[in-house]
Amino acid sequence: MQExxxxxxxxxxxxxxxxxxxxxxxxxxxxxxxLKAIDLPMTVLGKEMKDFAxxxxxxxxxxxxxxxxxTTQVDGVTKDIxxxxxxxxxxxxxxxxILKKYKESHATGSIIIRADRDLAYKQLEQVLLTCADxxxxxxxxxxxxxxxxxxxxxxxxxxxxxxxx
Numbered sequence: 332m333q334e335x336x337x338x339x340x341x342x343x344x345x346x347x348x349x350x351x352x353x354x355x356x357x358x359x360x361x362x363x364x365x366l367k368a369i370d371l372p373m374t375v376l377g378k379e380m381k382d383f384a385x386x387x388x389x390x391x392x393x394x395x396x397x398x399x400x401x402t403t404q405v406d407g408v409t410k411d412i413x414x415x416x417x418x419x420x421x422x423x424x425x426x427x428x429i430l431k432k433y434k435e436s437h438a439t440g441s442i443i444i445r446a447d448r449d450l451a452y453k454q455l456e457q458v459l460l461t462c463a464d465x466x467x468x469x470x471x472x473x474x475x476x477x478x479x480x481x482x483x484x485x486x487x488x489x490x491x492x493x494x495x496x
Contacts, residue, residue, distance in 0.1 A: 430465035
């Protein structure tokens with residue numbers, strides 16, 4: 332003889348399908364390629380960015396050469412990128428190629444520049460000119476809040492967008 336009751340097996344199946352679905356579409360813990368080792372400059376004014384869905388982060392560190400060290404996340408992998416690459420007599424521009432590819436796939440996207448506070452402007456200028464060559468004008472500079480004067484401004488993750496042209 333069989334006792335009456337509720338069969339919960341279909342309910343468990345549906346709950347498991349929903350859990351898997353939300354795990355696949357959720358953006359929890361998604362890396363945007365920001366290097367933690369970069370010592371960001373401090374700012375008092377700025378605008379906090381909340382949506383990083385349509386952005387490309389360029390990490391720029393100073394070097395002893397004319398060209399800075401640039402890293403970014405391409406296809407989920409963090410890569411070192413040169414502004415100009417001179418291989419066997421040919422001049423290539425890898426950063427420009429990546430920025431143009433990004434511009435094609437993200438027409439309204441923006442670039443976030445995470446530059447070290449000790450970066451010389453002549454090294455930053457090369458990156459800005461490459462962004463201009465790729466026709467990208469929506470650029471934000473990531474900074475950290477000024478700890479010396481708390482209460483003057485809200486916490487700042489990135490400065491307001493500025494034109495690279």
